Amino acid sequence: MQPTEPTAPGPPPMPSYDPSSTRVAVTNRILWIGTAAYPLATIARVSITIILPDVLGAIKRFLKFLGIVVLAALVIAGLDALANSSRSSGFGSGDKSSNTGAIVVMALLLVVFYFLFATLPVLLQRRLHALTVDTAGPPTALLAWKDPKYAYELQARITHAIENPQTEFQQFVSNVTVDLRHYQFGDNVNIYGGQGNTGVIK
Numbered sequence: 001m002q003p004t005e006p007t008a009p010g011p012p013p014m015p016s017y018d019p020s021s022t023r024v025a026v027t028n029r030i031l032w033i034g035t036a037a038y039p040l041a042t043i044a045r046v047s048i049t050i051i052l053p054d055v056l057g058a059i060k061r062f063l064k065f066l067g068i069v070v071l072a073a074l075v076i077a078g079l080d081a082l083a084n085s086s087r088s089s090g091f092g093s094g095d096k097s098s099n100t101g102a103i104v105v106m107a108l109l110l111v112v113f114y115f116l117f118a119t120l121p122v123l124l125q126r127r128l129h130a131l132t133v134d135t136a137g138p139p140t141a142l143l144a145w146k147d148p149k150y151a152y153e154l155q156a157r158i159t160h161a162i163e164n165p166q167t168e169f170q171q172f173v174s175n176v177t178v179d180l181r182h183y184q185f186g187d188n189v190n191i192y193g194g195q196g197n198t199g200v201i202k
Helices: 055-085 092-123 148-163
Strands: 021-027 030-033 036-039 043-053 128-135 140-145 169-174
Touching: 021 148, 030 140, 043 055, 043 148, 055 092, 128 148, 140 148, 148 169
Parallel strands: none
Antiparallel strands: 021 030, 021 169, 030 036, 043 128, 128 140
């Protein structure tokens, strides 16, 4: 009977897939966030970052859209008035009033729809408290909550596991779909040279 060679420890057994949550665990000195593995020895920093809704950007975009709609409405109304004044028909003034009213209504509808679907969702967003795990290399893991308590609790557990090699734990974090285009995250960066560089907006 030949002796069996020792095998390297593999990843911990994964529970049944649940799209509504993400598994966070520390086993064998490895931090698991979902299916991503981060050796605890390579973790350089565990910190909390606040991600703020981009309210100012949303308001600026709304005001820009409002100005474009108002300008377009004035131009169309002016052209319609010139067309009506050139007519010799006695019903010109009535047509002018009707067309101007329709233009105003259409402009108001466009502004209201833009506000409801592009601006209001940003104004209603709450700030997120993100737990970031930075490694010695480029990879970074990020988990975010609307309630900061859970971010600080998980930060404390990961930090404790880094300081205590025998520590292992497992918990599940509920998944929430968030459109990060509605938030400010990162730092302002000025980039010179290259093509298509937009920087990161905070």
